[in-house]
Amino acid sequence: MDGICDFIKDCANVYVRLNLKEDCDGFNVSEIWNTNGFSELRASYISDPFVKSWLKGKVPDTADDGLGPVLRLVWVDMLIESVPWKLAMSKDNFDAILDKFNVDLLHGSVFTGPAVFNLLPAKPLGVGNNRHHCSVFVPDLLTVAWTYELPTTKTQALCWAQEDILVALQDILDHQKALFRHPMTLALVAVMMLGRLVDHDLNQEEACIQEVANQTQCVR
Numbered sequence: 001m002d003g004i005c006d007f008i009k010d011c012a013n014v015y016v017r018l019n020l021k022e023d024c025d026g027f028n029v030s031e032i033w034n035t036n037g038f039s040e041l042r043a044s045y046i047s048d049p050f051v052k053s054w055l056k057g058k059v060p061d062t063a064d065d066g067l068g069p070v071l072r073l074v075w076v077d078m079l080i081e082s083v084p085w086k087l088a089m090s091k092d093n094f095d096a097i098l099d100k101f102n103v104d105l106l107h108g109s110v111f112t113g114p115a116v117f118n119l120l121p122a123k124p125l126g127v128g129n130n131r132h133h134c135s136v137f138v139p140d141l142l143t144v145a146w147t148y149e150l151p152t153t154k155t156q157a158l159c160w161a162q163e164d165i166l167v168a169l170q171d172i173l174d175h176q177k178a179l180f181r182h183p184m185t186l187a188l189v190a191v192m193m194l195g196r197l198v199d200h201d202l203n204q205e206e207a208c209i210q211e212v213a214n215q216t217q218c219v220r
Contacts, residue, residue, distance in 0.1 A: 019087070020091050022091065024210075028045055029043070029054075029073065030073045032044075032069060041169050042069075048093070072156050073159060074159070077096075077163050078160050080151055097158055103133065132150075134146055134183070134186070135145055136191075142165060142190060142192050144159045145159075146186050159186075160212065165193065176189055185201060
């Protein structure tokens with residue numbers, strides 16, 4: 001597994017070099033908990049003093065099934081006003097999340113082209129246990145990297161995009177949370193977000209074309 005990732009990392013064209021904003025004091029997260037058989041999305045802000053304890057996992061509430069969150073997703077704002085753009089997260093927190101969420105393997109291979117979906121070979125964790133590594137990467141717009149474990153169906157993910165896109169992604173995730181146990185749930189969320197962006201651009205183009213058409217009729 002590690003050899004395959006190293007080969008991809010060495011041979012592929014690395015498209016983006018990440019820059020981090022060191023003065024950030026925490027990050028936003030979303031978690032999906034299975035509470036009494038129902039999927040509940042919880043949002044919170046994790047400040048620096050609590051990052052390590054949060055990454056280790058917190059004790060489930062009595063109302064939960066005892067397994068903790070089945071999905072944990074860290075949201076990172078992409079600061080496009082910076083040249084080059086930066087991620088609103090300190091290097092210490094970023095590295096800690098990569099390591100704890102086991103998306104460090106993806107970090108070297110995710111930036112392999114102008115736009116790509118990556119699904120690396122499953123990594124055996126023991127008898128009957130596997131971890132799958134997946135990512136969606138659209139340069140300068142959206143990145144989602146996650147791991148999915150079987151048989152626990154636990155997903156841990158890191159996502160960065162501009163703030164307005166992050167807000168829309170959180171809304172989409174809330175409406176798709178019933179699918180949390182599927183390994184491609186986050187891929188679906190990313191594709192739905194890209195569909196929204198395409199629709200927005202097409203609507204703007206249509207409005208511009210209609211404006212030109214109206215002006216042409218007025219001239220006649």
